[in-house]
Structures are given as structure tokens and as C-alpha cells.
Amino acid sequence: MExxxxxxxxxxxVIRAIDLYSKQLNKYSGLTAPQLLILREIVARDGITASEVAQNITLSPATVSNVIERMEHRQLIHRHRSATDKRRVLLYLTEQGRALLSKAPQPLQEDFIEKFQALDEWEQSLLLSSMQRIAAMMDAERLDAAPVLEVGSYHKMDSGQ
Structure with a gap:
């Protein structure tokens, strides 16, 4: 083999491992990886804004806004306008959101991060530069991406599309 x-x-x-984890996460918890990250961010600081969540988990504000809409519709989170600054809308988990989060598995990237950080510094640098080179060779440098290990849309995967 060449x-x-x-x-x-x-x-x-690697893509297959991410895909399998994503399907498993959705099957057992009903959550997508971005939903899980957002719920974890909200529970860490009740009363956080959507823009703060987006910044903290390095997803675009538009993506976070769409995910929040879906989670609010599922009654996993609720929004309240700040009493001190009416321009700020704060996010909180509902009891249903807390219950779902307590049963949810650890995000795939947390396990990856633990293993990556256990490597020697030189090996971390080697892997990073190699992946950056691969991204460049695939003309993927300018693609919008966040450090969330997820593949595709769960609705599409579940419906067999």
C-alpha cells in the first residue's frame, strides 16, 4: 500500500470514529455534540449569553443561536432578559435540560484532549503541524471549523440520508 x-x-x-461517536451520543442522549457543549457551558455559568457561549466553545454565533432555538423548543433551556440590562438575554437550563445533561457522556474531544496532553511536547507539535499541513493540502485552511468533533447533521444521519 502506498x-x-x-x-x-x-x-x-478518524472520520468514522467521530461519526460513530456522534451517532452513539444522539442515540443514548438525544443530543448532538454542539448541543452537549452548549448545555455544559450553560450549566457551568447560569445566566450566560449566547454570544459568550459561542465565544467560549468557538462556534459561530449563528450556529449557537440555531442550536439554542432547537434546545429551547425541546424545553432543555430557557431565556430570560437581564433585570439589570434589558439588552442582555441570559440562558439557563431547565430541569429537563439538567436531567439530560447528567446522563450525557463526556464529549469526544475531552477524551482526545486528555490523551493529546499526555503526549510529550515534541509529539504534540509534530501532530499539530502534520494536521495543519494535511488541511492545507486539502485546501481546507479557510473552511469555518470549530474544535467540536462531530460529523454531519444528526437528523440526516437518523433518517438515513
């Missing part, structure tokens, strides 16, 4: 074939196979394995 080296480029081995590399592409390794990339497909």
Missing part, C-alpha cells in the same frame, strides 16, 4: 493510501485510510478511520 503511503498516501495509508494516510487516507487513517483519515477515513
Amino acid at each position: 503511503k498516501y493510501e495509508e494516510l487516507l485510510l487513517a483519515l477515513r478511520k
Whole structure:
């Protein structure tokens, strides 16, 4: 097998691992990876704004806003206008949101981060530079991405599309 074939196979394995985790997360908790991250961010600081959540988890404000809309519709979170500053809308978990979060597994990237940080500094740098080079070779440098390990849309995956 050529080296480029081995590399592409390794990339497909990584994508597949993320995909399997995403499906498993949705199956067992009914949450997507971004939903899980947002719920965890809200529980860490009740009364946080959507823009603060977006900044803290490095997702776009538009993405966070859409996810919050869906979670509010599912009654996992609720919004309240700040009593001190009427321009600020603060986010809080509902009891249903707290119950769901307490049963949810650890996000995939937390396990990855623990293992990555256990590596020697030189190996961390090597992996980082290699992945940055791969992204450049795939013309993916300018793509909008966040450090959330997720593949595709759960609704599409669940409906077999």
C-alpha cells in the first residue's frame, strides 16, 4: 500500500470514529455534540449569553443561536432578559435540560484532549503541524471549523440520508 493510501485510510478511520461517536451520543442522549457543549457551558455559568457561549466553545454565533432555538423548543433551556440590562438575554437550563445533561457522556474531544496532553511536547507539535499541513493540502485552511468533533447533521444521519 502506498503511503498516501495509508494516510487516507487513517483519515477515513478518524472520520468514522467521530461519526460513530456522534451517532452513539444522539442515540443514548438525544443530543448532538454542539448541543452537549452548549448545555455544559450553560450549566457551568447560569445566566450566560449566547454570544459568550459561542465565544467560549468557538462556534459561530449563528450556529449557537440555531442550536439554542432547537434546545429551547425541546424545553432543555430557557431565556430570560437581564433585570439589570434589558439588552442582555441570559440562558439557563431547565430541569429537563439538567436531567439530560447528567446522563450525557463526556464529549469526544475531552477524551482526545486528555490523551493529546499526555503526549510529550515534541509529539504534540509534530501532530499539530502534520494536521495543519494535511488541511492545507486539502485546501481546507479557510473552511469555518470549530474544535467540536462531530460529523454531519444528526437528523440526516437518523433518517438515513
